[in-house]
Amino acid sequence: MLSENVTNNLKRASWIRAMFEEGEKLRKIHGADKVFDFTLGNPDHEPPKAVKESLKKMVVEDRPGIHRYMNNAGYEDVRQKVADHINKETGLSLSSKHIVMTCGAAGGLNVVLKSILNPGEEVIVLSPFFAEYIFYIGNHGGKPVIVTPEKGSFKPDLNLLKNSINEKTKALIINSPNNPSGYIYDEETLRSISKVLNEKEAEYNSSIYVISDEPYTKLVYDNAKIPSVLKIFKNSFVVNSFSKSLALSGERIGYIAVNPEIADLELTIESLVFCNRTLGYVNAPSMFQKVIADALDEEVDIESYKKRRDLMYDNLISFGFKCIKPQGTFYLFPESPIEDDVQFVKDALKYNLLLVPGTGFGLPGYFRIAYCVSVDTIQRSLPAFEALAKDYGLK
DSSP: OOOHHHHHHHHTOOHHHHHHHHHHHHHHHHOGGGOEEOOOOOOOSOOOHHHHHHHHHHHHSOOTTTTSOOOTTOOHHHHHHHHHHHHHHHOOOOOGGGEEEESHHHHHHHHHHHHHOOTTOEEEEESSOOTHHHHHHHHTTOEEEEEOBOTTSOSBOHHHHHHHOOTTEEEEEEESSOTTTOOOOOHHHHHHHHHHHHHHHHHHTOOOEEEEEOTTTTOBOTTOOOOOGGGTOSSEEEEEESTTTSSOGGGOOEEEEEOTTSTTHHHHHHHHHHHHHHTTOOSSOHHHHHHHHTSTTOOOOHHHHHHHHHHHHHHHHHHTOOOOOOSBTTEEOOBOSSSOHHHHHHHHGGGTEEOEEGGGGTOTTBEEEEOOSOHHHHHHHHHHHHHHHHHTTOO
16 A cells, blocks of 8 residues: 555645646647646746856766765765855855755655754744645655745744744755745845744744855846845754856756854755665766756846846736836746635636646735746747636626
């Protein structure tokens, strides 16, 4: 008999994948050009030229050993380049030993959670959140505790956060810029969270880790600033990937950066490396470790994403939808015109619009649009959004 935990989770598994599969059915019926799929955060951009050139060199040049095992933490020279890159952006002093290369951010999050959690310990998740966090926490015997934001905002509710912390609280996951809302936690907000955590650590004589999931830090608009979590929270990890910033989502390459001031630093790093191996990742993909080391300074085509954001946002607002303009990522998270966001998303299917309900992100009453699709797809979808808005009398 299969795992009861897994079979139960399947019943509430990702709405993103469920809607994507619904899209497959619609495409067979109507044709791909008549279906407007905004479900997956799968960049339509190609990787930068530097990535392709580096990969080409890896394949063409004779590089003995490039396909072999290395230290479970990854190549030391690559880890040092990642550390230097972080130092240049933050003014910190990380070295290669503070970096563990991982199979994407998802792999990195699982490695961190496996390293820190004992059965029954709690991990606070600020909603809206990436839906898989709940399953990642459960993978390692933890219990997710969801903290909703202030009403009408995506700003964390500090009072609710304070009341959600107890002696079992082991960690807090932060995702900024946030998937699905595009919201950025500014420095004041992060320092307020730090104050809450410090007070609770003193109350319970405990340590609460902060895990910052940062795959969208390069996708930022309108001169918004991303504060360094490592400079604000002592017991912190940064987990990052190159899936979004370099359009390498299928290559599964990322890293964990450990705060040099974290408690029990050496043991923490040893634990991460051990879990990277024993969870079955063994090490991050060897060739793409070298590839991203050559492309750390590559810039995202922000203007192309900003064009898509503005095109989608401006038209939705004109149709009568309510939405907080995102500061980063490639998502919009408008309010659902009805309380039942799941029903709203089902209603959108009659116009071949594939959306994801906010319920799947821990915040009912909203829906997510992934606008990392072509400008042409967005433009062709607008009449469908307008018709959907008229159905609800938004205008």
